[in-house]
Amino acid sequence: MFEDYIFPGLIILLQSVVLLVALLIFTAFILYADRKVWAAVMSRRGPNVVGPFGLLQSFADLLKFVIKEPIIPSGSNKGIFLLAPLISSALALAGWAVIPVSEGWAIASINVGILFVFAVSSLEVYGVIMAGWASNSKYPFLGALRSAAQMVSYEVSIGFVIVTVLLCVGSLNMTDIVLSQKDGLGTHLGLTNSLLDWHWLGLFPMFVIFFISALAETNRPPFDLVEAESELVAGHMIEYSSTPYLLFMLGEYIAILLMCALTVILFLGGWLPPIDVAPLNWIPGVFWFIFKICMVFFMFAMVKTIVPRYRYDQLMRLGWKVFLPISLFMVVATASFLKFTGLA
Amino acid sequence: MLLTGLGAAFFYLFAFVAIASAVMVISARNPVHSVLYLILTFFNAAALFILTGAEFLGMILLVVYIGAVAVLFLFVVMMLDVDFASMKRGALDYAPIGAMVGIVLASELLIVLGAQFIGVGQPGSVASPTPDPLVRTNTAALGDIIYTDYVFFFQIAGLVLLVAMIGAIVLTLRPTRPGVKRQNMGQQVARKVEDSIEIVEVETGKGL
Numbered sequence A: 001m002f003e004d005y006i007f008p009g010l011i012i013l014l015q016s017v018v019l020l021v022a023l024l025i026f027t028a029f030i031l032y033a034d035r036k037v038w039a040a041v042m043s044r045r046g047p048n049v050v051g052p053f054g055l056l057q058s059f060a061d062l063l064k065f066v067i068k069e070p071i072i073p074s075g076s077n078k079g080i081f082l083l084a085p086l087i088s089s090a091l092a093l094a095g096w097a098v099i100p101v102s103e104g105w106a107i108a109s110i111n112v113g114i115l116f117v118f119a120v121s122s123l124e125v126y127g128v129i130m131a132g133w134a135s136n137s138k139y140p141f142l143g144a145l146r147s148a149a150q151m152v153s154y155e156v157s158i159g160f161v162i163v164t165v166l167l168c169v170g171s172l173n174m175t176d177i178v179l180s181q182k183d184g185l186g187t188h189l190g191l192t193n194s195l196l197d198w199h200w201l202g203l204f205p206m207f208v209i210f211f212i213s214a215l216a217e218t219n220r221p222p223f224d225l226v227e228a229e230s231e232l233v234a235g236h237m238i239e240y241s242s243t244p245y246l247l248f249m250l251g252e253y254i255a256i257l258l259m260c261a262l263t264v265i266l267f268l269g270g271w272l273p274p275i276d277v278a279p280l281n282w283i284p285g286v287f288w289f290i291f292k293i294c295m296v297f298f299m300f301a302m303v304k305t306i307v308p309r310y311r312y313d314q315l316m317r318l319g320w321k322v323f324l325p326i327s328l329f330m331v332v333a334t335a336s337f338l339k340f341t342g343l344a
Numbered sequence B: 001m002l003l004t005g006l007g008a009a010f011f012y013l014f015a016f017v018a019i020a021s022a023v024m025v026i027s028a029r030n031p032v033h034s035v036l037y038l039i040l041t042f043f044n045a046a047a048l049f050i051l052t053g054a055e056f057l058g059m060i061l062l063v064v065y066i067g068a069v070a071v072l073f074l075f076v077v078m079m080l081d082v083d084f085a086s087m088k089r090g091a092l093d094y095a096p097i098g099a100m101v102g103i104v105l106a107s108e109l110l111i112v113l114g115a116q117f118i119g120v121g122q123p124g125s126v127a128s129p130t131p132d133p134l135v136r137t138n139t140a141a142l143g144d145i146i147y148t149d150y151v152f153f154f155q156i157a158g159l160v161l162l163v164a165m166i167g168a169i170v171l172t173l174r175p176t177r178p179g180v181k182r183q184n185m186g187q188q189v190a191r192k193v194e195d196s197i198e199i200v201e202v203e204t205g206k207g208l
Helices: A001-042 A057-067 A077-097 A113-123 A123-135 A138-170 A176-183 A185-189 A204-217 A242-267 A278-282 A287-304 A314-340 B005-027 B031-051 B055-079 B084-090 B093-120 B123-127 B136-144 B149-171 B186-189
Strands: none
Touching: A001 A057, A001 A077, A001 A287, A001 B123, A077 A123, A077 A242, A077 B031, A113 A123, A113 A138, A113 A176, A113 A278, A113 B055, A123 A138, A123 A242, A123 B055, A123 B186, A138 A176, A138 A204, A138 A242, A138 A314, A138 B149, A176 A242, A204 A242, A204 A287, A242 A287, A242 B186, A278 A314, A278 B084, B005 B031, B031 B055, B055 B136
């Protein structure tokens, strides 16, 4: 009994707690980095008061949210109103269970890892819809419909991008996806196990589509029509305050990090060093993984500062009339290429 | 596959929650709550699939049914302002029909399950026996039969769905009324600075 169930269960629990704590602390600093990058581009200072260089700003914000009074509208559907932020943050965290941070460093290395992440990110839409409906007000409801349609639309192209990568890999396991990037285009060019081997080069159009779809899927600018604060108020989160709002924000940022991690695993070689030479491959894989996530997040943050917001019809057009045909064509093209060259 | 120990405990947990939430689907007062319970039922069904080793089916159930179909359900139910209380008043009159459908479904399910044990004329189970999950993963094993033995059925299913999709799109098409201004994306994208801005040197005190 103890050997078979309790001991492995405890280990999984411990691993999950360690990952959770690390992830939450990382998220706090990513939030700070986001604001700093945004401020730097605008020639502002950004958060600089709490702690050295304002490093503790996110923790101060956390404290502020927690000690505020949670206001629940009297006409709202109380149970669902409180369940919605829990769902959106819990689901975002659940996706991390299958992410391999380094070789063998995954809480669950399951056969259908990538499908699990895809499923979890497609479930995140429920937090939005439930919040919008339970608030019992027209503004959150319309905001929820708007962002739900957006998230559902861009899942389609994300799905096709994942399919093209899977065609090249031949496995749905996250670790296999990373390890398959040890050998690719770069090896044919004579640079074995380097950054030229990673999928971003061979599948460059899909890399671009995935990056843009990830922005739209996580409601990041320029697709932040959910909470375009200047014209559309705060979307589904209007009625939320205090800790429930904090959970929404947390869920949003963890989902963004999940998408960054997915980009790194699918296209940027996961924990593999950029070039397999002496000083670089001594560094542990987890460092490379976090470094790459930070780089992808930096791109997310730069897009937020540089690109103006899309109009809603432009957003829908981009998803359905541009990305869907291109990604569908690329699935066929990749499959044909692999079939006729005999690489698969 | 026989479940023992912790697996069995989880089976009973998921099965119980699935049945309880299925009951709540038909007994909940608020239609939105019904749909949310339906989603919980789907979720537990997916968990049961994964527990019995069919992880691919479980994940597809999550992605397709919960991630897409149930979202549309929820949309429709939220948007329609139907008085479900009055609709439910006469619901008990339909109980015999419901029971009949239930009995037919249950007996068909029993026949399908029974055929597995009798194994007479079961082309599927004979031609492609279930491979060992340790050797061939679930996803690959499904691909092995869908794209070889059953490729035409698979294609026909896809074709039926395509036709259904085209039908749905055609239903929403409206004849364009005259005098309606629409945005032409091509024109918007092709617009250049020179087309829209003119720089004029204006002499002081003269005006344009």
